[in-house]
Amino acid sequence: MAPPPSNPHRHTRQLCFVLPILLLSSVAADSTPSYSSHCPSPAPSPDLVHTNVNDTIALLEHFRFSPGFFSGSGASNLFMPGVSGQFSFFPHAVSRTADPALLHLSSARLTLFGERAGAQNGTLGFGSYERIYDVAISFRLDGYYSTTTSELCMVGTGTDTDGPAKRYADVDLRLRVPSKPSLVDPFVAGRLEGGADFEAVNLVAYADGDVYEYSEGRATCPAEAAATTSARRALEPQQPGGGFSCAAIRSRLVSEYRLRHAQSNSSSLPKLHEPAMMVNQVRCAANGAVRLYAVFSNDVRLWASANRFAVENQGVVAEGFWDAETRRLCLRACRVELLVSYWSSAAEKLEVRECGIGMSFWFPAVWTVRDRSATAAMLWNASGDAGVISNPITASTFQYIIRTTTTTTNLSDVKYSYTQTFLDTATRHYYLNARRSMSNANKKTEASFPGTYNFSSYRDLEFRFLADNEEMVRGQAYPVSIGSAMVDGDELAAEYAFSRHAAPEMKQSRLVNISYGILFQFTAFDRPDCSEIKAEGVYDTETGFVSMLGCRELNVSTDCKVLITVQFSSLEESQASGHGKGRISSLRDKTDVLYFESRNITLYGMYSEQVSESIWRMDMERIITLASSTLSCAFAILQILHIKRNRDAARATSITMLVVLALGHAIPLVLDLHTLLANRSRLFVELSGNGLLELHELVLRVPALIAFLLQLRLLQLAWSGRRSSGHHRSLDAERRVLLVCLPLYLIGVAVSGVIHAENSRATRKDPLLVDFPGTLWGALASYAGLVTDGFLLPQVVLNAFSSESSSARALSPWFYVGGTVIRVAPHVYDVFRARRYVPSAKTSYVYANPRDGLFRSAAWDVVVTCGAAALAFLLLLQQRLGSDVRRTSHIWLASSSS
Template sequence: MTSYSLEHGGALIPWMRVNQMRCTTDGGRTSAHNAVLFNDTRATERRRYYRRRRHSLVREEAVVADGHWDSDRRMLCFKACRVALPVPSSAPAVQEHGCGIRMSFWFPAVWTMRERSIVSGMLWNSTNAGSGLIHGVITASSIDDQISSTNLSDVKYSYNATVLGEARKHYLEISKGKKVTGSYSFPDFNCTVSDFAFRFDGLDIWSGEAYPVTIGSVMLASERLAADDAFFQHTVAVEDKEPGLLNVSYTIRYTAPPDNWVRPTNTLNYSVDYEKRKISAEGVYDPNRGILCMVGCKEHNGSTDCQTLVTVQFASLDSKAQGHGTGVISSLRDKTDRLFFEKVDFTSYGMYSSQVFEAVSRMDMESVLLLASTTLSCVFIILQILHTKRNLEAAAATSITMLTVVTMGYLAPLALNSEALFPSRRSQYYDFYYSTSRRLEMNEVMMRAPTLIAFVLQLRLLQLAWSGRRTSTVSERTVLWICLPLYALGGALAAIIHGINARAMSGDPSMISMGEGPATIWEDLVSYVGLVLDGFLLPQVILNAALGGSRARAISPWFYIGGTMVRVAPHVYDVVRAHLYKPSMYSSHLYASPRGDLFSMAWEVVIPCGAVLLALLLFMQQRLEGTASLPSQRRRSGGYEMVSNI
């Protein structure tokens, strides 16, 4: 079941799709039955349609075919009959309109730059009974030229010597004067196939992807693990040779604006219908310089232009730059030629396999850190609950505002289910490279359980403080009068700063959307809420100042010192991570996420210092209270006082 492009006399005609296939074996003879649809709609759109609806409900040309597998010629041979669609489900049989159509399909043993079909075929009329649908001999080529589950180990690739010579000439022009300096390394046979594939976008390209078909004599457009195994075995054949240029072939797919489209200059808001394009290219790759230079055929709107040059400069494997590098798609034709087009620059992005493994390992470590910090928070809350029960005055002197802020901090991840984002971020590494998403994800219940326990314990602590409040609520009102306007002002400033940054980004036409993109207003507000949680001791410090000498040691050192360390630790880790790990396209942000808190060089200093300062202030307030109340406690505990003899 796949889609085919049809060609007759050099012209492309409507697409064909094999909708159903059923095979049976009887006495060593294999019979096949299928249904074939013809339509002008592109194959990708037809594929999406049939995923939604498994049967045809549109009026279009179709045939049903019966045939057999010819083992000697390794071909599927069919006799087909036209049918009228749609066919009512209650119809007892398919009405035939003509059975003079013949079809044959086979598996090409040799691929070239122009022919990379997994399945090829031919359609023709044997009689006039099929006239009206098939005229003459029509060739068919499968569109899906890279199917991950297909074994192409017996397929050979034939390079075009003329194309390789042209690509080599352009490579020499590009590399002229570029000397290899330093110890930079680029993808070679010691890497995986995924290191040669990349995605890209640019100012005039919405999105695209490029994947290798062959490198040297190794066929890579096949099942991923088998391709990697063949790639590795090829190392033995070249390890003793002087490294040089490698022959390569690629398939490049991308979307771009229509030809002759001009980007508006007087407005930032515009829409354009991007068109899908494909380039089949061959050329050379220099593993010492990381330069890929290819000449290819660009398919667009039913025409093919084989005077297209594609050059890519791969980023070094140990480079700190994000992505795979930069590239250019340009025309080799004269500017007066009607097929000439202006060059298109693009930036490739993605991660090398070594970066993928490093990122996944780091995410595992960050998951452990996240679980450990949340578990420690549960321990600190339990110790505070015990402290409150042992000291009757502690509940009355505990800030309800502080406990509410901390409680909401545990409630928000549970209500918004933000932990569900963790495995999806991890799986994006494997979705792109190995198609084994969620293979290493940690159980979501394990990620969410400590937060849920901490939330329940925090509710218990809040209930104890509320029920133990015997004094007047005037002091708590003072805390609210100070904290609420302060929090509101901070939120307004965060929204204003987000608006300024968003306007600055939208005004720059060279901005390219890559990775996670700029933060939304919601994400910036969430980061501000993280700042409020970092300063969770502020309401308690204000309450202690309002109570004056009547305050008690309400907060356990485990709670305010341990809680401060839990909030400061992610900022310290982010500084360490920035120095130890190279940035990648999809950085791991499980434990210290910029989207869930404020993380930058300035805030990394301000937030820990502010949090530690609040903890010190609370420590001094409670220590001074204990010292000041000591004489009065001694007076109340003694029945007599010693009188001086003098």
Template sequence: MAPARRCSRACRLSFLMQLVLVSAVVVFPAAASSTSRCSNPSPAPKEIPEGNDAAELLRSFQISTGYFSGGDRLFAPDDESSYIPRSFSLTPSKVARTTDSALLEVYATLTVYGASSSHGGGGSHRRRRRYTFSRAASFHLHGYYSSSSAELCMVGASGSYNGENGLVKHLRDVNLRLRVPNAPSLSDPFVTGLLDGADFETISLVAYVESDHYVFSEKKPSCPPPTPAGDARGALQALEANFSCPRLKELIVSSYKFEHADGDSSSPSSPTPTPLSLSTSRMHVNQMHCTANGSVRAYVVFSNDTDADSWRWQRMIHSRFFVKEEAVVANGYWDATASRLCLTACRVVHSSAATGPSSTDLKVDREQCGIGMSFWFPAVWTIRDRSVVAGLLWNASQERGNKHAAGDVISSAISASSIDLYRRGSNLSDVKYNYTMVDTAKKQYIQTGLSKSKKGRFPGNSSTYSYQDFKFHFDTGEATPVTIGSVIVAGDMMAAEYAFFEEVNMSRPAVATMDHTQLLNVSYDISYYITPGNWQPPKNSSRLYGVPSEPRQISAEGVYDPQTGILCMTGCQEINSSTDCQIMVTVHFASLDAKGKGHGRGRISSTRDKSDSLYFDVIDFALYGMYVEQIEESIWSTDLESIMAVTTATLWCVFAVMQIRHTKANPAAAPATSVSMLAVVALGHVAHLALNVDAMFVSRRRHYVQVSASGTLELNEVMLRLPTLVAFALQLCLLQLVLSNRRSAADNGRPAKAERWSLAERKSLWICLPLYLLGGLLAGTVHAINNGRAARDNPLIVRVAADPATLWDDLASYAGLILDGFLLPQVIFNAFSASRVRAVSPWFYVGGTVLRAAPHVYDVFRARSYVPSLRPSYVYADPRDDLFGVAWDVAVPLGAASLALLLFLQQRLGGAFFVKGRRLGEYEMVSTIGSRQEVEKAIDHGHQDATVD
């Protein structure tokens, strides 16, 4: 027993040691994880009924735009999907006070937006393509906010997102921890936190706080006056009120470029300094919030992007929260007396624990708060500066005698101007424009001999004109007037129309004079894209490839001659941090009387020597679009086409009714009517409805710019299609009447007569169907040849006209040709049946022929009378409904009229009157062993059938 007792003690000791180890393994991770995961307090505090601050509490936890990193299993890496912004939003649905004064109970929805990528199937892994699409994951959370720790801790049973196959996928065991400052301020303005779950990696979150509890700095910053003195506009015009927080935010949140003290925005030898380093050249006000009393706070980032990136920033500045760039946070106030915004800014840095520039752990460096910022609205514009908002940055720490290391703060004042390409409808009525390069443009206009160009009717010297006439587009860009005479028209349609009335109609003489006093001062913004000069398309590549492009922005001013329609301007553009003002822009507007497509032609050229680094090759371009007068004429013609389309469909209904009446009044007419002919007409109505179903309920005026307040007719597409639907129904009734009559003839003891009609019908089909199929193959071959020719075109050519016809469109047009010859089956049917029955009413075959020929007559009139739009909206004589062109417009009416004439003669002289010798089918085949009386009786019976009307 002794050995047994020793074993028992050893086992008990081993068991105790294993128990301790297991407890350590289980307990310690649980304890560690409990520090990072949320749990509701126990016992849970009870809610207190809502007070007057319920809405304010909701706003305290609202986050509209934040940034996140991580979550790699759920989202694609950020660097692979920069065009799909990573962001998140937190929307509280309920915030309630509890019996514990330090705790708030919060119900909220967290939505995380990003990109998700997947590999296409097929082939090896290397050959699989990666497809990137946007993804949104939503989490419904509940938890508590502790005012003592400033921490919001929330849990959710699950979250969800849409998977690649469209099915909703769930995420388990979700946990959110956010630090939300109790009293956010200049030194503590960020919401940061972590989101984790069982099905994805931890996601780091950061956002600029939106709470109304923000504590502004007690000391108001001082602002130096704008330069030059008195250059700021009043708030009444700029903000449309003494102070409007939404309007101020709309204007200030934008991108800015830095300027040198001498006003030159670029110089290759002297890079522009910025508040934070010598490398950045752009500033972007990314987030801004303000209060009703004029207190303002903002989040501002800096970048060294190229011109192309500037356009990208301009598009994204309102939708993203940027954390990877250098940034500052600022607060201050709106100075209503001086009409400017004054701010004090502090630099934002990544914490020492950050692992890289993508870290969301941001904090404010309180030692670098010596940056002063101000913004105002310039009252004077020039060719070099047309910014809606101007800014100034300076070293505010020097004012307090606070010295910092070089590079930490601004060493000298730097001016900035907004890069606002759209100006968002700003009220610029009090802005003055100073022309500085008009004399140069006028001199070039006279010296080049352009003033001697042919005169005509152009915008400005005609009775009809509009601001839209002077906006022009070309294949790679567009140009918009900024000023006309002394009036700013940028973003203000009313001011533009007023300027034309005052400057063009009232102030310009009617005839040209030798001293060119009729020239009108104008200025433009021209935006366009170019292909890099060193780019070459890939060789031996059968795949589609993208053509790279670089944006260019030209500020131009010069003169416009309303007598010749020529615009001659001198322009400036920024290229590679250099400003080039030796650019000439010439535009020849097309005459208002011109019937060709297009708006005119233009040229952008450099006046520098070819050896100069800023020299570029001449850019010739064609303007597209239509003048207002031509647009109104086109809209009028479209309304006329609507009336003609409804009239045509209604007449088809009338003619179908007349044919039904004729068939019922003449019993012999129904079996002598070709079923193939009726089927062709019915299918024609169906095709017309099917081809135009995409236009249902859609306004045709989407093809035009609203340029006139005059009332014009616009018929609803349903009204256009309803008569066609009725005509189709009547055609089916007529077809049913013919078929039932033939069936009754066979059932009533006249099988020989019914067989004769059926035999003629089959022979008609044997001829028509191969003919139709051969024509379809020919149409498909022509389409393939045209497509092959288009595929060999230069890939750099940008198509601005209507899209090329598809195979379906070409076959549909050919189907219209078949409908043009809808009488062909009846003519062949009559020839084989030798019928002299007047089966088809003159109303039907003459009226139908006229209706099919009328679109071709109108097409000739339209081509000679109207200016064609590049993207026309056809309602009548649509190329998808028939074949049009000079040859077809002659051949189709002649062919349709010939068939109608032939049918008229057949119904009076017999179906086979044009066949020499024995007439087809004149006699029925009889048995040779029949009696002579039977033969004579059969012959008499055949003559009686052929002469019955």
């Protein structure tokens, strides 16, 4: 059988498809730097054909480093000068070679995460400011690793996608990766060099993976009494082999700790004298083996991230085992010293020395007003006599760190032990202070306070506050325990503990024991960012009154004579009066050095039911916005049909009115477009993550865009009608409209500037409901909306000066009546919302944002509504009665102008 005839076109298509691929491959091959020119050692070797799958997985884990730390002069070339960053290293394939001591790492990806600063334009170009944003640079590398010398050398290319894509074509990476990391050799360190593109970048990371060589001797903890041992918690969830859970211990150890040195300041570890410690790297195995890296700092404020790998400060590396019998983690630690600054061009080196440090971590099972540590620790000099500890360093987690970073920590097995002397003092002041306000509170027998209307949630007892003093102290307070229930830690466990224990106790007793954590944030530069008061006392469920005695940490002492009283607003009153009032005062004499002046605090926020109402309101406002935009389109279409049916209507329609309407639709669209363009760098993240609201907002603007285009069509029809008719009298009438309306609009601009200044001054006096004063451009945009509310004014003026316009009935009743209703509806709704819904510090508005209002008063909403309705009614009379009303309107306009 003869072969089928060949199809030359098919071969041509195949050739056209293959050639570009070959060309791209050749270009990529030419652009890839040569391995031998950058890495004289280790020398490459052919890959083995077959590699064990389990062996490959173990090798991949051994060469994964995340997070790591980078710095150096090259970092300043790539990112902001003087700022370090993080890196990650992930090989996609690892294979053994013909040389048993050589591994081939192919398609490895090194990613540097840093920050850059760039100019950001203000709203519509009004001013500019510098913004700092995150940037990631990715490098694709290929190379070899020698198990004999622990040397890894790789070459490849990099890509920077910030702005115009930039390619780094000549990059080499040299790392020292210990084949078996140990306590004295735990770090991966090296350099990334970019040839002519950037200077060397120094890299260091804590060795990852399960390949680790623990010391032969197990670390031991000092013996303690059985009562102390029973006060510790086992790890959850329970695991075979003594209750050890690797994931649980990692989540609880990675945190920030406050260090307390001996009172005599003669610590047994003089080189570890800093007041704060951060454990940021923890690795563990299923058999209970644990190793970690911790750094010490003089800065007691929050670190940027709990997982941040830092080398600039003093540090320790430690290893040990979890003791299931005593429920402690016993570790042997070594001090880490940075020999060369990581911002110098010299080769970096972290040296491990002085390994005679003992460390122990445990998880307290009982919390008190003085000690609320989810994790506690102790450091001591273990190089002396066994079992003898002198002047140890104790550590406990920062309480406010727990609040923000351990939302998954289950503290339901922790018991809170109230201090009776604190409760007695708080109860005594409760009867002294609360009785004064009880008479007013009891007048409203139907008042509902937190805990009386919603027994399934404790969230309403949380609040934020603002102190009325010159330091502008802001803060937040959250309950730690209510009755016998722990409500701190994991949210689901806290909700269960509250509904199971605290809610029945609040039903049975009027006074319930309660404990709080109160955080302060100062704006003064000479104060720390945060300070804390730990308090406990009683809560009256019928009056919403809280009386507590608290302790505050000072530099060298603790002040436990701080009285905190709070009067919550009822659910019915919070709409008008906010969340409540309070007072923080000192019970010490004025001559005492720890005495401080009393501070009144104002509570703000929303109760849970009000949050639900706010969400429902926002959904309803989206529907109203969509309906208003759709009706605007419908009324514009009806006006277009009206003009086509009445040939005289086009030349009788006020062009000034149509311009005002077009601008009224265009300004919101321009502002939304500017917001979208300003955030274009985060658009993908927002839409793929938590950006569903932005997508909805974009959809809501589609009918508004259509309405704007229809207004342009109306403007084109009116202008064509004037040009085709050739009536100079109608053009003269339009000029007279401008002579009347334009001065009024200009006067309004001047008045808007004055009112904006007054609103800005009032905003600074009331920072609870408005975060920042409005801009002048925002005030002008708001005034443009006010002009659009009176869009019928130019048409009324035109009808007053031109008999032809009034007799022609230029506007369809659907257009001017419906348009008036659409414009006054936000003002009517604003009055309704102000009486119905609760304002908040960061309330979101979809429809009729009151913060955009120029005058910001319900009275002005009524004035605008009545004025717009009067214009519509006057236009109705003009189009119905003609010349008689025209003369009346002319007289009314003349008297108004004079």
